[in-house]
Amino acid sequence: MMGIKPLCMGLVFLCVTIQCTERKKTIDSNQEYQLISPDHKGLVYSGRIDFSNPKEPILYWAGTSVAATFQGTTIRVKLEDNGENYYKAIIDGDAAGAIEIDCHAGANTYTVADHLEDRPHTIELVRRTDSTSPATKFLGFLIERNGHLLESPTNDRLKIEFYGNSITSGHGVLDESGENNDNRATWDNYYAYGAITSRALNADYRCISMSGIGIIKSWYPLTMPEMYNRLNPNDKNSRWDFALWTPDVVVINLFQNDSWLIEQMDPVPKEKEIIDAYKNFVSTIRGHYPEASVFCVLGNMSAAVEGSPWPGYIESAVDQLRDFGDQNLYFLIFPYRKTKAHPTVVEQKEMADMLTSYIKTTLKI
Template sequence: MGRVDIQPERTMLAWSGTSAKINFNGTGVKAVLQDEGGNNYYNVIIDGTVTQRIQIDAQKHAYTLAANLPKANHTLELFKLTEWAMGKTWLYEFDLDAGSALLAAPAIKKHKIEFFGNSITCGFAVLDTTGKDRGSAPYEDNYQSYAAITARHFDAEYYCTARSGIGVLVSWFPQIMPEMYDKVDPSNLQLKWDFTRYTPDVVVINLFQNDSWLVEHPEHPEFKARFGDKKPTPAQIVAAYQTFVKTIRSKYPKAQIICALGSMDASREGSPWPGYIKQAIVGLKDKSIQSFIFPAKNTPGHPSKKEQIDMANQLIGFIEKNVKW
């Protein structure tokens, strides 16, 4: 599940929330894995319950995912917690215990959802309880992001196209979302995603947090690269957002699109950024595009585990009220 690159000998997982899932009858499973740099973490989920969090190293070898289970039918899922900036992971095979058997693949879910987002959607620093807002791999957990929680609530297929620090007009690094949204592996510009492989019912776009900071920092190299010495006007900001949303609409003509913002300071009271989104939607004249602004959490740093749960509950309520699956 998610944007994975499936080849005969191995499958590459890069994006947050990508996963591999099997049904089997037996007592245990290993997986042969190799990581690009040893910075990626995964949840092992047995029969719907997270049983362990594992770090994958740069050597190709087998990892025990499940052992000493009752000999019965089970489901195993390997879920990527860290974002593609932490590197790629290659899955070579699942190796079942002796006397075990692979069963038919899990059924495709009825509902499908995709998120385009930044660090908030990635689950940046969600595990950091010290208040230091650390964004390194040990503290990131996409499974506990509002996006993944929302997808699980609706029992939906889940695709997460997100990277910390990314924006629509400008990012903290050279690439922006309109240049990244169509990649299987964003570090490989030639490997583009085939949008016919997955058609979401609902698309949630939660961007502009990083733009809201960077347009106020003309000294930043990415500001200079994108804008020169003059910040974009509100009209230019709105137009850029409209262009990106229209691009997503061109890929998913029938999807219901939710243009979200928050829950950090870009959605605070008095911020112009919610207004830019609402103005863009009015100009698009598309009845299947709606806005949803998460209330600003008004606490330092990125959303905590509790704040991610709050965001999920808010979004779930909005979808239940406004979206027809």
């Protein structure tokens, strides 16, 4: 097996990063193991996933997950990746002891757990990196030959969807120094405020985010109004079928990148244009989800600093949309944190606590 290296997360979290096993071919052919195909009915998927080939589903978005309940002592996962992504594998809900998978280029098998008690276990595989990284093919789980998959529990959970940028993605969340935010090893959507909020609400979670994206201006030639409806975020011809999944709650956290970049535009948009752009995006989302409660939030980076006009732009957009009859629309600002870079785990948790409380109070849940 290749070397196992620690991933320093700080705080109280403890996990290791595991690289692919060099025994991949042996594992695949060894009669002691069986492949749980990606199209097995016992698997539970969450996120916008490309199932055009159900035996090789493609994962693009941060927070996308695959879960299963199995009887056995060993669990492994097969992924095909270009080597730029990170995944979290959680056994029996123990996130503190999660295995962090540092993907290697090509199709590889990763050992998640050996020598478990021979009893039912759960596994959840979660994509840590966002759609600025290339896609990953999920090729299935491997369990020992005498193990088996159990039926996973299902329920009518609250459904919540987030539209956002690097803050929502969890960009640099593990980098407490603030010096290595662009190192994808420090990205972990599991500890972003949206994912934490969803777990606190026991909600089915979707994250439509991309680091660097804005509504009017991004760090690249793609904006959220152009990307929000894609299955593959990097394919302009790709389309998501909104009929497949309808959220009860939508959270929009955008305008941070716009606030940095808008002065580079020629001409620079005026206040009314900025407000109208936000209104148009919210109205577009409302067109897909007429019954959803939509929370328009901002922060906790520099766009939310005291004296910034950007909270006012969003508040004005929300007020105007309410005046036009959309009463299921809400506004919240996460206080500016004087962080060196992107919000850390602690700061993401603070946002999540604030948002969770606001949603519970507002919706009386």
